[in-house]
Amino acid sequence: MNNFDINKIRADFPILNQKVYNRQLVYFDNGATSQKPKAVIDIVNKYHNELNSSIHRGVHILSDMATNAYEEARENVRKYINAEKPEEVVFTSGTTHSINLVAFSFGERFVSEGDEIIVSEMEHHANIVPWQMLCERKNAKLKVIPFDDTGTLILDNFDNLFSDKTKLVSVTHISNALGTINPIKKIIETAHRYNVPVLIDAAQSIQHSAIDVQSLDCDFLVFSGHKVYGPTGIGVLYGKEKWLEQMPPYQGGGDMVDIVTFKKTTYGKVPFKFEAGTTNYIGAIGLGVALDYLREVGINEINEYESSLLNYGTEKLQSISGIKIYGRANEKASILSFLMDSVHMLDAGMIFDKMGVAVRIGTHCAQPVMQHFNIDGTIRASLCFYNTKDEVDYLCEVIKQVQVMFA
Amino acid sequence: MKSIKETQQEIIDEFEVYDDWMDRYSYLIELAKDLPLIDPKFRNNEYLIRGCQSKVWLNSEYNDGKIIFTADSDAIITKGIIALLIRVLSNRTPQEIINTELEFIDRIGLRQNLSPTRANGLFSMIKQIKLYAIAYNAKEQKN
Numbered sequence: 178m179n180n181f182d183i184n185k186i187r188a189d190f191p192i193l194n195q196k197v198y199n200r201q202l203v204y205f206d207n208g209a210t211s212q213k214p215k216a217v218i219d220i221v222n223k224y225h226n227e228l229n230s231s232i233h234r235g236v237h238i239l240s241d242m243a244t245n246a247y248e249e250a251r252e253n254v255r256k257y258i259n260a261e262k263p264e265e266v267v268f269t270s271g272t273t274h275s276i277n278l279v280a281f282s283f284g285e286r287f288v289s290e291g292d293e294i295i296v297s298e299m300e301h302h303a304n305i306v307p308w309q310m311l312c313e314r315k316n317a318k319l320k321v322i323p324f325d326d327t328g329t330l331i332l333d334n335f336d337n338l339f340s341d342k343t344k345l346v347s348v349t350h351i352s353n354a355l356g357t358i359n360p361i362k363k364i365i366e367t368a369h370r371y372n373v374p375v376l377i378d379a380a381q382s383i384q385h386s387a388i389d390v391q392s393l394d395c396d397f398l399v400f401s402g403h404k405v406y407g408p409t410g411i412g413v414l415y416g417k418e419k420w421l422e423q424m425p426p427y428q429g430g431g432d433m434v435d436i437v438t439f440k441k442t443t444y445g446k447v448p449f450k451f452e453a454g455t456t457n458y459i460g461a462i463g464l465g466v467a468l469d470y471l472r473e474v475g476i477n478e479i480n481e482y483e484s485s486l487l488n489y490g491t492e493k494l495q496s497i498s499g500i501k502i503y504g505r506a507n508e509k510a511s512i513l514s515f516l517m518d519s520v521h522m523l524d525a526g527m528i529f530d531k532m533g534v535a536v537r538i539g540t541h542c543a544q545p546v547m548q549h550f551n552i553d554g555t556i557r558a559s560l561c562f563y564n565t566k567d568e569v570d571y572l573c574e575v576i577k578q579v580q581v582m583f584a
Numbered sequence: 585m586k587s588i589k590e591t592q593q594e595i596i597d598e599f600e601v602y603d604d605w606m607d608r609y610s611y612l613i614e615l616a617k618d619l620p621l622i623d624p625k626f627r628n629n630e631y632l633i634r635g636c637q638s639k640v641w642l643n644s645e646y647n648d649g650k651i652i653f654t655a656d657s658d659a660i661i662t663k664g665i666i667a668l669l670i671r672v673l674s675n676r677t678p679q680e681i682i683n684t685e686l687e688f689i690d691r692i693g694l695r696q697n698l699s700p701t702r703a704n705g706l707f708s709m710i711k712q713i714k715l716y717a718i719a720y721n722a723k724e725q726k727n
Contacts, residue, residue, distance in 0.1 A: 198605070521659035523638045523702075530699075531605050539637075582610060583660055 181478045186563050189214040189470075193563060200533030203568045208353050208512055208559030209537050210403045211384060213467070220466045221408055224459045232458045233432055233449075247458040250465035251448070257468045258398065259389040260415055267421070267448040268461050271412035272380040273303040275399035276347070278414055278451060279376055280307035282424035283345065283397075290316040293342045295373075297322040297330055297359070298549060299352040302542040304378045308347060322348070324549065328355035328504040332363070339371040346375045350382035354543040354557065355504030356487075356512030358382070365395055374420065380404055384561065385483060385510050387476045390415050402460055407467035411460030414451070421447040428453040479562040486560050487511040490569045497576055503555050511560040514541075517576065520583045522556050528582065529556075532575045588680060591672050592688040599692040608692070612664030619667040620674075622654040635708030637701055638662045642709070644716040650675050651720055653713065665694065665706060673713055678724065681717035686710060 187193055190212045195202050204212060224246075230239035232247045248263070255263045269275045288294070294308045298321050305319075312319050320338050323331050330348075346368045351358050365375045374396035379388060383400040390398050397420070402411035416424075426433055426444055430453035435443040444450040471479065490513050494500050499518035517525055526538035539554040540547045547554055558572060586594065602608045622631070626643040633640045638659035645652045653674040657663040672688065673681050689695050695703055 521638060523659045524661050527661055527702075528606070528609060531609065582613060 181474065181482060183482075183563070183565060186474065187565075189216070190563055191215055191218070197533050198531050203534045203564075203571055205558040205560060205564065205568070205572065206535045206537050207384075207561040207564075208381060208404075208541070208557060210409065211406045211561060212563070213408070213463075214406055214470050216470050217407060217463050217467050221459055221463045224462060229459070231455055243458055243462075246462045246465075247456070250461040253465040253468055254413055254415075257388075257472075258383075258413075258415055259391050261391060262418060264447050265415055265418050265421065267414040267416065267451045268456055269399075269412040269414050269451075270410055270457065271401040271403070272378060272399050273307075273401075273412075275397075275412050275414035276303055276376070276378065277307045278427040279347075279397055279399075279416070279424075280311045282427050282451070283420065284311040284315060286424050288315050288317050288344050291342055292317040292344045293320050293340060294318070294344060295320045295322065295338050295346040295348075295368075297348045298324050299328065299330070299355060299357065299543065299546050300347075300349055301353050301378065301380070302544070303380075304347055304349060305545070317344075318342075324357070326550075327506050328352065328357045329506045330357070330359055332360070332367075335364070335367055339368075339373065343371060343373045346373055347378070348375070349378040349380070350388075351385065351510045351512075352504065352543070352546070353381045353512070353559075354541040354546045354555065355506065355514055356509040357504060357506040358508040358510055360508075361395070362393055365393060369394065374417075381510065381512075384471075384479075386480050396420055402464040402467065405464070405467055406470060407464035408457075408460045411457045411464050413464075418447065421451070424451075426450045426453065430454040432456070474562070482562050483511040483560065486564060486566065486569065487513070489566050490558070490560060490572075493569055493573050494576075497573060497580075499580060500576070503550060503552075513558045513560070514555040515558075516552065516555055517580065520579055522554055524583060525556055525576075525579050528579045529572075529575055532578070534572055534575055536572075585675065588672055588676065588684050592686070592691075595668055595671070595688045596691045605693075605697055608697075609661060612661050612667075614664075615667040616660045616663035619656070619663055620654050620670065622656040626654075627656060633705075633708050633712050636662070636705035638705070640666065640705070640709060642666075642712055642716075644713075644720075646720050646723075649677055649724075651678060651681065651716060653716075662705070666709060669709060669713060678717040678721035681714060682721060 192212045228239055228242055230243045232244040251263045251266050254266045260266055296308055308319055325331055348364055350361050361377055368375045376397035377395045379398050379400040384405040396417050398415040400413050403409035433445050433450045433453040435445050501516050503514040522538050529536055537557045541557055599608060622641050622643050627641050631641040631643055633642055638657055640657045642655045653670050655666045
């Protein structure tokens with residue numbers, strides 16, 4: 178690992194170095210949102226302090242500079258995911274917005290009564306509900322790829338889910354609740370054999386591994402800025418130009434139009450026709466800086482470090498009696514979802530919190546996953562590259578302490 | 585029997601002994617064990633309080649002008665909190681319950697030490713207890 182110096186990395190994230198309830202903070206809720214490196218915080222401050230100005234509108238220097246920086250951020254995202262053209266990168270408010278945009282605009286253009294959309298059983302609500310709403314609007318049908326008890330998608334009968342009515346497959350790259358890394362390349366290849374486009378929810382993967390939309394050949398790919406060490410309220414919708422061109426706008430307003438008269442309005446070109454109103458340009462610029470930061474550390478180094486952290490954490494957790502890990506797929510990202518035999522997850526969560534450990538408790542916006550296992554939720558420790566084995570050890574100590582407290 | 589005011593003060597005094605919330609949680613766990621348990625037949629959806637993250641079942645019986653509450657929860661700390669509520673509000677007249685300001689919740693720092701969703705759960709429990717009191721009170725006046 179060339180540049181991977183954990184102490185230096187931790188020093189880049191000011192929030193990590195603090196105490197909560199007089200105890201050192203251990204932040205294991207990265208699946209919900211990641212913390213921000215100083216470079217991102219600084220650029221957001223700099224824009225608010227010195228350069229703030231509405232983009233694509235002004236004739237003055239500040240507006241020009243903000244516009245350039247925003248379009249540079251788009252180019253930066255394009256490079257990061259290796260999209261063919263910057264026009265294929267639409268800035269949204271986040272993954273949820275991106276999926277809703279596709280569900281509406283793609284749905285308006287291509288989905289009609291009796292058509293089918295395929296999702297998987299392990300999706301986040303954000304990749305279920307927009308499709309259900311589309312299905313309700315169009316009287317279409319949602320089909321579901323099941324997963325087995327290890328949390329692995331069952332793709333043996335995947336072909337059977339397709340018919341001439343199938344219009345889109347929308348699956349997550351990495352399960353936020355179980356950590357499973359899905360074989361998206363294989364899913365995309367299969368779908369394309371039936372001429373069905375595929376949307377990849379990369380909300381949980383963009384921060385863990387390199388993504389190349391051209392080599393994947395996905396039709397859409399979506400992610401959020403705040404989970405990839407960027408600001409909150411910014412997200413990305415990547416779409417192949419051929420699809421974006423054919424899709425009607427999602428929201429109407431300023432900046433997305435060509436000519437507006439009361440008789441008829443014509444829309445701007447992609448990506449602008451999907452970016453109505455004043456966009457979160459400072460968020461986009463901050464996201465660009467976050468991606469620069471990841472390049473500097475090295476996404477492959479990050480991936481390697483996180484894998485070793487996952488293996489270490491899995492082994493340590495397993496060695497404690499009375500712990501059950503949910504999500505035992507062979508290919509996994511650094512998410513540890515578990516329950517304790519004798520302690521209610523909410524009881525455990527309260528003690529974890531007071532001991533300085535931030536985890537997520539509950540269904541993780543993936544209720545169908547919990548229904549699969551017939552549980553109310555899990556305790557989820559989602560680890561990332563600024564976490565350490567020492568922190569994993571501390572979590573295990575706290576778990577043992579909780580077991581004693583509630584015995 | 586101690587008055588509501590005296591009982592609340594008693595709880596405040598008990599919690600003052602502990603300066604660390606970990607110890608207070610341990611105390612709540614102890615209290616949970618003493619909670620007058622609900623009859624298993626009431627552990628169903630009909631008696632479930634809506635708005636709590638964990639499952640909380642509450643039953644009330646009206647006896648000789650006073651309301652007796654029994655409850656249970658699948659989470660222990662929640663159970664400890666209910667035990668406190670019941671200690672203050674069970675075996676009281678409907679009017680007493682309606683008129684009570686539950687000052688001990690803020691005084692022992694309970695509200696500040698619950699996440700907002702869990703604090704909402706606590707207020708759902710209190711609301712349910714007060715609703716029972718209002719209902720029995722209305723019934724009483726009708727008679």
